[in-house]
Amino acid sequence: MPAPVIELSDVSRTYDEGPPALQDASLVIQPGEAVAILGPSGSGKSTMLNLIAGLDRPDTGTVTVDGTRVDQLNEAELTRLRRTKIGMIFQFFNLLDDLTVVDNIALPAQLAGMGRREAQSRALELLGNLDIKRHAKAYPGRLSGGQRQRVAVARALMNRPPLLLADEPTGALDHASGKDVGRLLNELNADGQTIVVVTHDEALAESCTHRTVRLLDGRISADTTTAARR
Amino acid sequence: MSAAGRVISAGIRRRKVQTLVVALATLMAVTASVLGAGLVAASDAPFDTAFARERGAHATVLYDAAQTDVQHLSSAAAAAAVASSAGPFAVASATPEIKGDAGYAPLTVVGRPGPDGPVDRLTLTEGTWATQPGQVVLNVDGEIFPELGLRLDFPQLPGKPTLTVVGVARSVTRSASAWVAPSQIAGLLPAGRPGGYQMLYRFRSAATAAEVDAGTAEVNAGLGPHAVAGVQSWLTAKEEADRNTALFIPFLVAFGLLGLIMSVLIVGNVVAGAVGTGIRRIGILKAVGFTPGQVVLVYIAQALVPAFAGIVMGVIAGNFLARPVMADAEQVYGSASLTIAPWIDLAVAAGAVLIVGLTAWATAWRAGRLRTVEAIAVGRTPRPGRGQRAARLTARLPLPRAVTLGLSRPFARPARALAMTTAVLFGAIAVTFALGLGSTLDHIMTARAHDVADVTVRPGEDSVADAATGIPSALSARPETKAFYGEGTTQMTIAGTPGFTNVIAFTGDASWGGYELLRPGLDGDIETWRNTGDACTEEVQR
Numbered sequence: 097m098p099a100p101v102i103e104l105s106d107v108s109r110t111y112d113e114g115p116p117a118l119q120d121a122s123l124v125i126q127p128g129e130a131v132a133i134l135g136p137s138g139s140g141k142s143t144m145l146n147l148i149a150g151l152d153r154p155d156t157g158t159v160t161v162d163g164t165r166v167d168q169l170n171e172a173e174l175t176r177l178r179r180t181k182i183g184m185i186f187q188f189f190n191l192l193d194d195l196t197v198v199d200n201i202a203l204p205a206q207l208a209g210m211g212r213r214e215a216q217s218r219a220l221e222l223l224g225n226l227d228i229k230r231h232a233k234a235y236p237g238r239l240s241g242g243q244r245q246r247v248a249v250a251r252a253l254m255n256r257p258p259l260l261l262a263d264e265p266t267g268a269l270d271h272a273s274g275k276d277v278g279r280l281l282n283e284l285n286a287d288g289q290t291i292v293v294v295t296h297d298e299a300l301a302e303s304c305t306h307r308t309v310r311l312l313d314g315r316i317s318a319d320t321t322t323a324a325r326r
Numbered sequence: 327m328s329a330a331g332r333v334i335s336a337g338i339r340r341r342k343v344q345t346l347v348v349a350l351a352t353l354m355a356v357t358a359s360v361l362g363a364g365l366v367a368a369s370d371a372p373f374d375t376a377f378a379r380e381r382g383a384h385a386t387v388l389y390d391a392a393q394t395d396v397q398h399l400s401s402a403a404a405a406a407a408v409a410s411s412a413g414p415f416a417v418a419s420a421t422p423e424i425k426g427d428a429g430y431a432p433l434t435v436v437g438r439p440g441p442d443g444p445v446d447r448l449t450l451t452e453g454t455w456a457t458q459p460g461q462v463v464l465n466v467d468g469e470i471f472p473e474l475g476l477r478l479d480f481p482q483l484p485g486k487p488t489l490t491v492v493g494v495a496r497s498v499t500r501s502a503s504a505w506v507a508p509s510q511i512a513g514l515l516p517a518g519r520p521g522g523y524q525m526l527y528r529f530r531s532a533a534t535a536a537e538v539d540a541g542t543a544e545v546n547a548g549l550g551p552h553a554v555a556g557v558q559s560w561l562t563a564k565e566e567a568d569r570n571t572a573l574f575i576p577f578l579v580a581f582g583l584l585g586l587i588m589s590v591l592i593v594g595n596v597v598a599g600a601v602g603t604g605i606r607r608i609g610i611l612k613a614v615g616f617t618p619g620q621v622v623l624v625y626i627a628q629a630l631v632p633a634f635a636g637i638v639m640g641v642i643a644g645n646f647l648a649r650p651v652m653a654d655a656e657q658v659y660g661s662a663s664l665t666i667a668p669w670i671d672l673a674v675a676a677g678a679v680l681i682v683g684l685t686a687w688a689t690a691w692r693a694g695r696l697r698t699v700e701a702i703a704v705g706r707t708p709r710p711g712r713g714q715r716a717a718r719l720t721a722r723l724p725l726p727r728a729v730t731l732g733l734s735r736p737f738a739r740p741a742r743a744l745a746m747t748t749a750v751l752f753g754a755i756a757v758t759f760a761l762g763l764g765s766t767l768d769h770i771m772t773a774r775a776h777d778v779a780d781v782t783v784r785p786g787e788d789s790v791a792d793a794a795t796g797i798p799s800a801l802s803a804r805p806e807t808k809a810f811y812g813e814g815t816t817q818m819t820i821a822g823t824p825g826f827t828n829v830i831a832f833t834g835d836a837s838w839g840g841y842e843l844l845r846p847g848l849d850g851d852i853e854t855w856r857n858t859g860d861a862c863t864e865e866v867q868r
Contacts, residue, residue: 146699151613151697151698151699151702152697152698152699153697171612171617171618171695172617172618172619175612175615175616175617175618176615176617178613178614178615179615184613186613186702190609190610190613190702191610192333192336192607192610192611192614193340194336194337194339194340194341195332195333195336199332199336202329203329203332203333203614203615204614204615206328206329206332207329207614207615207616207620208615212328235340251614
């Protein structure tokens, strides 16, 4: 059995004086899996994703991504980890609105040390794969929500990360665009990309993942595999 | 271009308003700082600075040409007390008429071949030096308003010469009213009068009146009792200059310092605000792979590039605007060649780079250390824990909720609130100071103009005699006359005192017209003599 891409062990996180956002959560995700993390607002979904991505730190427990203890890294080390091992898609895209689409996508590769020309070439290739190459020179503000999310996906895939994390990727999109993004994630997973999707959207979870982890009040309440998609 | 370079250039190009605001704020701050620092530097002992730079004369001695000669004076300059000297220059005292107006005081006209020399280097503020007969250079601080092309007639002198103003110059010790080419002096002397010579001395020791007196005594040793017509010590000029500038220095220094403080606060606020609005962008940068150090560098560069443009333009603008301001300061301080020293430009530029860089660094460093998820969420989710107690307290106030919410905000960001309060505080000080000073100066000018009377009657040439007797009687007889006084003015020059002295005679109580008797007989601003023959002891002693 290959080493897991993600391993959470007894992870807890509490913000200020509130109740725990995540409590004693343990989870293992293998390479090539597509996992949906579902739950109502405040159940701890985004907290779990942020802990995996190293955007936040656990109070207790360990988080390991592709063999690296994320919870023990400093900010600079976390940044380097994100550059190489994690691609992230956010609900509100988080594109830099002062860079063109192609520059937004090329940025992570350039930061990882790739030359500008090579990075641009790879970015254009990804834009072609995602069918938005014609918008390469546009600024994100001129694109629709669905197009922007495709740009965000391209940026997340730029460094060929072993892990793709998506936080409510369809939350800011209309129904058609949401379905489109779901299809895209499904295709990526079919090509072997490990994907973790945090969402409210049961339909999205059903369409692009084969495993569902349900959270309730910061605890994992269910972890089911959809055999049909297998 | 590297990833960071692309982000920096995009941040500057695409955020035009922010870039422009930082550049403009820096431009204005640097301009104000150059001016402020220039004024503060110029206000540091302005007379002493000008005196040292222009190698002013410790003693300006006027000799009667009938009692001594050039050879004797030249040898006197070799006295042990003398460090350097200039002269002897021929001198004439002549009273000009300008456009038919004969009401001018006599001018002390010195024949000098040029404005330079080992002592009393004159600064030409306008025009050229007088090298030809018929040309004159006026002292900018003299009794005649200097105007190039102005013609000075001397109808009472042989040949009725006319001099045309070709230049305006300043002497730190006001060694003369006007300067001409040496060959011109003979034409300005009344028939049969030999005129005089002027010698300018710098002594080895001249810090005190005793040392100046000792030096003067040494150079004048061996001369006849009437050879010396007058001695002007540099200490007299210094005392007068210091007295004149004492009023202005605190104001100019205060304005300069206020400008500097305001500049620091404004640039700090603007840069902190500009970086602070980009916290979400900082979060995105971190999310895509920028390290905190790279984020800080990006934001420092993004602030410094427009700031640098503002600094360059500000230094140029500051120096450009300083010209009229420094010219006014020269007038006030009676000094010459006040300019913005290069070290001020460099210090202000370096200070601006430092302030912008430090402010951007501090704000970006703080933002860079935020948890990425927190930075990304800025503007979309409220940040907990800040100013909550203040919000709870203000909520209890019997005020509209919108107001109480606003009242609690400063407590959520105390550092920003403090910076804003300080900026407003100094802004209010500056405005109060400027308005108060303007208002005070208006009062002073009104008082000094002595024109508070409802009616001013100027008797014609034929009725001057009546002015002393008939007019006062007529005025006293009229029931609507509350008070009146008559005045007559003249000017006189006093050997040993630079410039001229205004003498005003009153026929009655003039105190309500703005004249105030301060300390009669001592060193008050106004001396009064009630009887013919009273001595002007204070002026003579100076």
